Amino acid sequence: MAPVLEVSGLSTVFHTRRGLVRAVQDVSFAVNAGETLAIVGESGCGKTITALSLMRLVPMPPGEIAAGSVKVDGTDLLKLSDNEMREMRGSKIAMIFQEPMTALNPLLTVGNQIEEMVVLHDKCSREVARKRAVEMLHHVRIPEPDRRAREYPHQLSGGMRQRAMIAMALACRPKVLVADEPTTALDVTIQAQILDLIGDLQREFGTAVVLITHDLGVVAETAKRVVVMYAGRKVEEAPVEEIFARPYHPYMQGLMNSIPRVGSARGLDVAPDERLQEISGIVPPLNDLPPGCAFEPRCTKADARCKTQRPELATKAPDHIAACWLA
Amino acid sequence: MSTTVSEARPSAPGFLSEVLYLSRRYPLGVAGALIMVTFVLCAIFADYVAPLDPFSTNARSSLAKPSEVNLLGADMMGRDVLSRIIHGARVSLAVAVGATVLGSGIGAAVGLACGYLGGWFDLIVQRVTEVMDALPLLVMALVITASLGPSLRNTIIAIAIPLVPHVARVIRSNVLALREMPFVEAAKATGMSEMRIAVVHVLPNTLAPLIVLATAQLGSTILTEASLSFLGLGVPEPYPSWGRMLSESAAEYVRTAPWLVIFPGLAISLVVFGSNLTGDALRDALDPRQHD
DSSP: OOOOEEEEEEEEEEEEEEEEEHHHHHHHHEOOTTOEEEEEEETTTTHHHHHHHHOOSOTTTTEEEEEEHHHHTTEGGGSSHHHHHHHHHHEEEEEOOOOTSSSSSSTTTTTHHHHHHHHHHHEEEEHHHHHHHHHHHHHHHHHSSSHHHHHHGSSSSSSHHHHHHHHHHHHOOOEEEESSSTTTSOHHHHHHHHHHHHHHHHHTTOOEEEESSSSSHHHHHHHHHHEEEEEEEEEEEHHHHHHHHHHSHHHHHHHHHTOOTTTTTTTTTSTTTTTOOOSSSSSOTTSSSSSSSGGGOOOOOHHHHHHHHOOOOOEEETEEOOOOOOO | OHHHHHHHSSSSSOOOHHHHHHHHHHHHHHHHHHHHHHHHEEEEEEEEOSSSSSSSOOGGGGGSSSSSSSOOOOOOTOOHEEEEEEHHHHHHHHHHHHHHHHHHHHHHHHHHHHHHHHHHHHHHHHHHHHHHHOHHHHHHHHHHHHOOOOOHHHHHHHHHHHHHHHHHHHHHHHHHHHTHHHHHHHHHHHOOOOOIIIIIIGGGGHHHHHHHHHHHHHHHHHHHHHHHHHHOOOOOOOOOHHHHHHHHHHHHHTTOTTHHHHHHHHHHHHHHHHHHHHHHHHHHHOOOOGGG
16 A cells, blocks of 8 residues: 655755754655554654645745655645645645644634635535534534534633644545644643544544654554654654664653653652653754764763764664664 | 523524624613714714704804704804704714725735735835824825815825824734734645635734724824814815814804804714724624623
8 A cells, every 4th residue: 555645855944044954854754544653752853844844834934845755645745836735735634733722713613714624625615614514523523513613712622622623624534634742732631532533533534644742652542653853853763562662762762761650659660769761951953963963962872983973764673763873 | 402502592693682682781882883873874864954054154143152043053154053063974974984994994904914925015015104104194184185186085085094004003013913823824724825814814803903993093083184174175165074163163262152162072072982982892792702
């Protein structure tokens, strides 16, 4: 089966006063229909810019998608004209955002906002679009969708707004859904519901999902494959079970060690006074990356070669690649 | 259960119940609207409402005090003040509403374009509006009427143009903030064109400041018209306008015949008051966040 979304060699840069900032460099991945690929990494590692690059929503200028291709069903989005790209957004590739509170226009009813986009892409009548909006709200399990469609965003709870956003994103049955931290602004119980919902709809519609998150718990629960990003580059990629069982890159290992384990505080498998490990230091500035491995200044295992030579992605185990000299 | 709830909520409330609801919720706004409606009706049916002919002079009632014949007194030429106020409502309201709508409309469009497009367009338009702002409103209106010639239409244009930079600046600053809102980005992600986003998503969100600004401008446009008419560049004599009635008599008769000053002034104040009340209520009524 050919992947629905194929990203290869994607590089996005920003021309700033302090020089060229390489926000995303040479990132490649592929997602099959109905599958979820998670992109993880800490703040500033290029996750969101990757997501925006897929949608071609990077502000230009100062941004620029310098190289690579983003193929949806074989069509390279980066080669389309602005008008053609606009046609694709929403119909073939859709996005949901982190902030359900402000991602809906406060002055339009929820139903109206979904209608707007259905009319836009399907060129159908308002009547048909309205029915479709209510139907979508029903799909995302909003009770009384008929009534809710006529309500304004402020009358909905955070979780319900995110459901409405999902309804809007999926209203035109896009092939690819880009979800940029869709649950970060929600509390934990709602998070689980939203993730379940995305999973269910994904199975139902066969949507390929790119899930951007920094929450490894979310990754373990939903993703099939994981891409780990650091300082704008992909540093590791593997199926989810594999990467959790054998993280090769010291950065991924560090991330795993920084997760609290249930029971650890009670001393079931570790010493009761053991502290949670952190990765010391911060992400290097993207306009001033070290010549070698970008993670080297923070890496506990780094040696002389890491300082001077940047490791390329290499296969460390079947279907498991990582960019590290030592792994 | 859920169906009974949704049925209990009328989907399209009748016009009457809507009016009743609004009047309970915005009593001041309804009062303002009543004032405005009264003036508008007076203006439209001036020929039937006015007790006397506003143009016919009468030497015997020159500067007559308010009496049974001249309810609000008469001016130097013996013309009935009440009748002149009623007829003057035509000019004054036409100028006030016309200039405000025209000025705010163009201003909003310019502000939206500036704020949304940004770049060199914004830069140039901003410099032009600053130059316009540096000239006093009256001087600019004078220049415009002087070049266009005095007439009702030209008066409206002359008063509207100086309003444009003012409105444009406020709308632009609003748009600059709105442009960065996540819902604008979300709208882009749904494939909407920039133009459509500007009109459907951004413009409605600037309505609140626009309404407040417009209603506040209404009064000053009436006074500008007065000054223009006083200088002979507004609506030509003998047609009455409140502003001219006020400014003609203010210096000469304020002590000897104060009704010549008080009543036109009162009419202007009432319209400004009414429009402000209406505007405030309108702003709240149009904001869905104020309802439940």
